[in-house]
Structure formats: C-alpha cells, structure tokens
Amino acid sequence: MHLLLMNSGLHFATLALLCFLLSTMGGQANTELPDVLRGSYKGSFAYKTISERMPVILTKVIDLFHREKINIGNQYGDAAKEKLKQINGSLSELKSTMQRNKPLQPLAGAAADVPLWNRLLEEQWVDGEPPVWFDAPWLFVECYMYRRVREILENSGELRDYDYFGQQKRDTLEASIAAIELLGEHLLETVADPAALSGQQVKRAFSDFIGMSLWANKNDLSISAGAHVSQEASPLVQLVELNHRVLVNDSEQVFAQLRRLRDKRDVRIDIVMDNAGFELFSDLCLADLLTSLGIAQRMSLHIKAHPWYVSDTTPADVRHTLQHMQSADGKPALRRLAERWQGYLDAGTWVFEMDTFWTSPLPFSRMASEAPELYAHLQAANLIIFKGDLNYRKLLGDRNWPHSTGFCASLEGFHPAPLVALRTMKADLVSGLAPEREALTAGDPNWMVSGEWALIQLCECSDTARGGDEL
Structure with a gap:
C-alpha cells in the first residue's frame, strides 16, 4: 500500500495505520453501514x-x-x-x-x-x-x-443540446458582476509578483481564496428551486464573519499539503467543480493562485457534460463566463483575467474534463469498480478539491452517518489521492464533526440545510504514491 509521507515519524506511522484500517472498511456488509x-x-x-x-x-x-x-x-x-x-x-x-x-x-x-x-x-x-x-x-x-x-x-433531436437552465445561470453571473470584479482585482494584486510574497502573505492569500471558493458555494440554484441567487456584497468583507461559521476547518492542514507540493515537480491539482456563476469564478481564482504561486503545474477541472442540478457548470458556462469577462466594459481586471485564463487553457496548463460518472447517481466509493479509468486518472493527482453539497453527499454515500464518525472513515475506501471537501451545508448529513463544534449551531434548527454553515475537511489517505513517497 502507498501513502503520503508526512512531516513527523509519529504522524507518518499513525496515518499509515489509519489508512490501512480505512482501506479494509470497504469489505463491510451493507447492513453494518x-x-x-x-x-x-x-x-x-x-x-x-x-x-x-x-x-x-x-x-x-x-x-x-x-x-x-x-x-x-x-x-x-x-x-x-x-x-x-x-x-x-x-x-x-x-x-x-x-x-x-x-x-x-x-x-x-x-x-x-x-x-x-x-x-x-x-x-x-x-x-x-x-x-x-x-x-x-x-x-x-x-x-x-x-x-x-x-x-x-x-430524444427530441433538434433540442438535444439546449440548456434549459442556461438563462438562470447567465442571470446569476450578471447579477454577481460587481463582486466578481472586486475578487478579480484582489487576485491580480495578490499574484502581481509571487516571488516577492513572504510565507505569511502566501498563507493569507491561500486563506482568502479557499474561503471565497468555499462560501461561493452558497449560490446554488437547485437549493432555491431555480429562484434567483447572486453574490452582491463584497465577498472579501464578508469572509471574516463567515469563517466563524466553518464548523470543521482543516485549512491549516491543507496549506501544509500545498507547502510540501511547492517543492515538487509536475504537480497536478484537481478541482471537482460545482456551480456556475460566482462560484465558478471563485474556483478559477483559486486555481490561478495555485498556478501563479508555482504550487501546481497542471490543473484538471472536472465539470458536467450536460445541464445538471440547475446551476452546475457545463462547458457552455465556462465559455460564456470567459466571453462575458472579455466583453466587460470598464472592467479591465476581468479582461486581463479572461486573457490569462484562456492562455492557461491554450497551453494545457488548465484542462476542463468531463465524465459520465459525475452525472450518475453513484457514490464515489463505487468509482473504482464502475469507472476505473476515472479513478486511475484521479490517482495521478497530488490533491483533489471536491466542491459543494452534491459532491459531499456522494463522498459520504449519502448515508446517515453519526456526525462524529471520522471523515476518512465515511468515504468507505474512496482514497484515490489526498482530498479536501469544501462545502456549505445544504443537506442533512455530515461526518467528522466533533460534538463541541456541533454545539455552536444550537440556536439554528436548520443548520444542516440552510447553507449558513460550512466545512473544510481533509482526508490525507491515498492508495497511490503519486502525491508523495512510498511506504
């Protein structure tokens, strides 16, 4: 078995034992789950x-x-x-x-x-x-x-490629354009001279952009049943208050992972994306930061092949977003970013990818058996970032886990590479949540489904040596 090398021998040995135990859980009878x-x-x-x-x-x-x-x-x-x-x-x-x-x-x-x-x-x-x-x-x-x-x-023939959710997604993007511009300007200022950034500045930048990618997930049209949603307030101003609502925050451990990757070559980071509009833009800002800082030499960005869950990102949404940025009058930051991101795509540094597995009802624990080529592809990543509530539900098999169950254990053996889940909570399931952290929600009876509480959860287990050294 292959595992990621950690900083200390104790951590390394503990993680090795933990991942071994977790890898054997996939053989449990379903009645025990x-x-x-x-x-x-x-x-x-x-x-x-x-x-x-x-x-x-x-x-x-x-x-x-x-x-x-x-x-x-x-x-x-x-x-x-x-x-x-x-x-x-x-x-x-x-x-x-x-x-x-x-x-x-x-x-x-x-x-x-x-x-x-x-x-x-x-x-x-x-x-x-x-x-x-x-x-x-x-x-x-x-x-x-x-x-x-x-x-x-x-099966209609002529309308097979028609996106019946497209206008709602375009309206949401347009309504969020002021917040998008502010975030884009902040990104360009941050990465203007990456080599000049101190370690503390790099850490602060990561905190800002992973936080934006996390909280942009609130803008989900499937939860609002297609009712209009947008990001209208300054996202960076909101972050300080919002981060008090992150019930599990493994961002320090994620940053440690990225710091180790910065010393490696040919690093690939994957993002399994969720919603179009402001969330897509925020995710691309995070991808740009990881690219500009020299952490990732390649970014694989996984999207849906066709309309899904109202606001999920499709190739047409990516094209529309870049075109909208390129034609944004009086918004030079967005034009610069559109050119920059198109350059990443043209060079193959960024690749948008699709697979029918993402639009299947299968939990991720069945990916290795049902979509072995996709699983092998994810094994080649150094880190996988899973965005949003639907991906989280599939990570957990949509099971009613006791809330304190370890996050890695609830993945039921799905360990293609170290992975992190960024999720605002919009379904009544969760794992890896300590009772004292859950107590923070005592005054909110809808805390599991309102989108007002969030998680950043890391599982360092990996059944491949791609991300680090071999045990």
Whole structure:
C-alpha cells in the first residue's frame, strides 16, 4: 500500500495505520453501514426536496418552454418548435409520477450511459417491487429526475443540446458582476509578483481564496428551486464573519499539503467543480493562485457534460463566463483575467474534463469498480478539491452517518489521492464533526440545510504514491 509521507515519524506511522484500517472498511456488509437518506422519512430534507423543490424545478422548465417557444423556433427551427408540446407533455408526466409516488421507469435512447442507469435502476428493486420516488434513495431519485429531463431533450433531436437552465445561470453571473470584479482585482494584486510574497502573505492569500471558493458555494440554484441567487456584497468583507461559521476547518492542514507540493515537480491539482456563476469564478481564482504561486503545474477541472442540478457548470458556462469577462466594459481586471485564463487553457496548463460518472447517481466509493479509468486518472493527482453539497453527499454515500464518525472513515475506501471537501451545508448529513463544534449551531434548527454553515475537511489517505513517497 502507498501513502503520503508526512512531516513527523509519529504522524507518518499513525496515518499509515489509519489508512490501512480505512482501506479494509470497504469489505463491510451493507447492513453494518448507516442507511442512505430517503424521502420516506417525513420531515427530512429529502422528503421536502422530493415533495416541494423538485416539482418546482420541473414546473420552471415547463414554463420556460412555453415562454420561449417563439425564440426556440427562431433559433432551432420550426421542427424544434413543434416538438415543444410533446416535450412539455413528457415533463408534466414526469412531474405527475413523482407527486403520485409512482415507480421509476427505465431510460430509453442511445446515450452511452443509458445501460448503466437501467442496471442501477434494477438494483433498486426490493422484494420484486420497482423503486418509487419517496422510498428509493434520495440521491438516486434526485439524480434520476435530472437525467430524465436530459433524456427527454436528447430524444427530441433538434433540442438535444439546449440548456434549459442556461438563462438562470447567465442571470446569476450578471447579477454577481460587481463582486466578481472586486475578487478579480484582489487576485491580480495578490499574484502581481509571487516571488516577492513572504510565507505569511502566501498563507493569507491561500486563506482568502479557499474561503471565497468555499462560501461561493452558497449560490446554488437547485437549493432555491431555480429562484434567483447572486453574490452582491463584497465577498472579501464578508469572509471574516463567515469563517466563524466553518464548523470543521482543516485549512491549516491543507496549506501544509500545498507547502510540501511547492517543492515538487509536475504537480497536478484537481478541482471537482460545482456551480456556475460566482462560484465558478471563485474556483478559477483559486486555481490561478495555485498556478501563479508555482504550487501546481497542471490543473484538471472536472465539470458536467450536460445541464445538471440547475446551476452546475457545463462547458457552455465556462465559455460564456470567459466571453462575458472579455466583453466587460470598464472592467479591465476581468479582461486581463479572461486573457490569462484562456492562455492557461491554450497551453494545457488548465484542462476542463468531463465524465459520465459525475452525472450518475453513484457514490464515489463505487468509482473504482464502475469507472476505473476515472479513478486511475484521479490517482495521478497530488490533491483533489471536491466542491459543494452534491459532491459531499456522494463522498459520504449519502448515508446517515453519526456526525462524529471520522471523515476518512465515511468515504468507505474512496482514497484515490489526498482530498479536501469544501462545502456549505445544504443537506442533512455530515461526518467528522466533533460534538463541541456541533454545539455552536444550537440556536439554528436548520443548520444542516440552510447553507449558513460550512466545512473544510481533509482526508490525507491515498492508495497511490503519486502525491508523495512510498511506504
């Protein structure tokens, strides 16, 4: 087994033992693991999501197609316009089956992931009965809804590439432009002369930009059911107050990891990204800092291949963001950053990557068996940063872990490389949370789902020697 070399022999030996024990947990029987979250538990956030938020999201997609009928006809042609009635009929039927708790139906079509989805759907049958919306795992049915919407558009032909969440994401970006400009100016000032920065200044810069990447995750359209959200206040001014709400803060340990990586060559850091808009911009600022400081020679930025969870980043969102920055009148910092980031992309220093696994309902503990090429690719990273609530849920298998369960243990053997989760809390699950830290939320009954509390959690375990020396 391979592990990362730590600073001290004691830490090294302790981590080695811990990772060995964790690596054997994957063989536990499922009956020994906590149950996954389900909508059958009334009063849970899963129940509220399936009964309230998900129908609203579908209704807004239906309304969009009614409202944009003429524009769609002008852009995609009369054949696409004529298919809108059929599309909305299918979407309405999907919404009805959800609200009536009917069985989930197999996917149809020629997309490469259809066989996987249908196999996973068969896994959900219990005692000869098909899965229904409120009894099947929440993670599965929520992903299933978004995949079914995609299926309806895929099978329409002309509108297969239409982003039914695109305008909401573009509106959110535009509404956040003042905050984006401020953060961009701060980044350019910070990295103007990286060699001149003291160790303390480097640490402060890292604290600022990992904090911005963390708290930008509050802007999530799937949580607001597509209602408008934006970052309008100065993000840097807010950081001091917001950081008091980080219940687990492993940023010191993450910084120590990065400091060690600065002395290595050919370092690759991955970010598994979440939302478009202000969060995408904040994540790219963090990527720029890591690149400019010479910590990472390569950045692999993992995004979704198609519309997902309303605001998740797709290739079109990346293109739109860079174009919007390039055309921002009176905002020279944004133009400079757009040119700079395009240069990173052209040189191959930054690469945006997609994989169907990211839009599957699978927990990450199954990646090695279900997507071995992606798992091997992540093993080549020195550090992986997982953004947002959905990625966190998949890290934890969407299980109802006792809150004090160790974060590494709750990953169920998912250790491709050292990883850090940056998450504002918008689902009722968590691990690695000490009781005294949880006590800070005593006055907030919605602390697990409001997005007002956050986590920076590091797992140093790695089943590859890519990030350090071999044991």
